Amino acid sequence: MPELPEVETTRAGLAPHVLGRRITGVVLRRPDLRWPIPDEVGAMLPGRRIEAIRRRAKYLLLDTDAGSALLHLGMSGSLRVLGPDVPVRAHDHVDLSLDSGQVLRFNDPRRFGCLLWQPLGETHALLRDLGPEPLDDSFDGDHLFLASRGRRAPVKTFLMDQRIVVGVGNIYAAEALFAAGISPLREAGRISRERYTRLAAEVKRILAHAIGRGGTTLRDFISPDGAPGYFEQELTAYGRGGQPCPNCGTTLRSALVGQRATVWCPRCQH
């Protein structure tokens, strides 16, 4: 599943190809993805210039002077910039033709992605209640500490709550908690400000590192036949239950926390 670093890498990879380009046509090969594609997408986009491509959480926004196309890659979606004659493959659901002659093509086999419309000056309902971006200055230990007071949920569940901070998925939550030495099972409301400061720093470090590595795989996002290049993860905890802890050799434990597979070291994380 594309996580925040993959979405950010997609944004950066698409930007040089779409910024300032005028959309000359919209092809919708089906009326819906996860949700129906609103009429505005086909009605408003043709003739408009793409003024910006932005990311908010795991959503991408293509801004025009009439409003924004709001995209989510879901579980299996990818966006590619292709020449005009590249044949359409299975699951190529949407094309935006650009005045460069290229086509921005959205492929999504499982159709958990979406293409929606955000009118100019409005914030789409899906974006309204989101917490801060993890790499913004407004996300820090104080934010986590204050938001967690009185919360009895396990800290891992708390950290993955998009209203607290966006874009910390299961993999990155596990890795950040391991790096910060905090047990994923610990009650969110009972963790000190100091430990949250460490946790926020680890979240930033791990996400920034993954985004930085993405820079080397940008080509994959615009290749006509390659699958999207999701990052080879350098994982220390996630997916390693039953293996020795890389720090201390203790067998890593695994359990479901908030219905999500969770791995931690019972010695290093408390």
Ligand SMILES: [Zn+2]
């Ligand atoms: Zn350990």
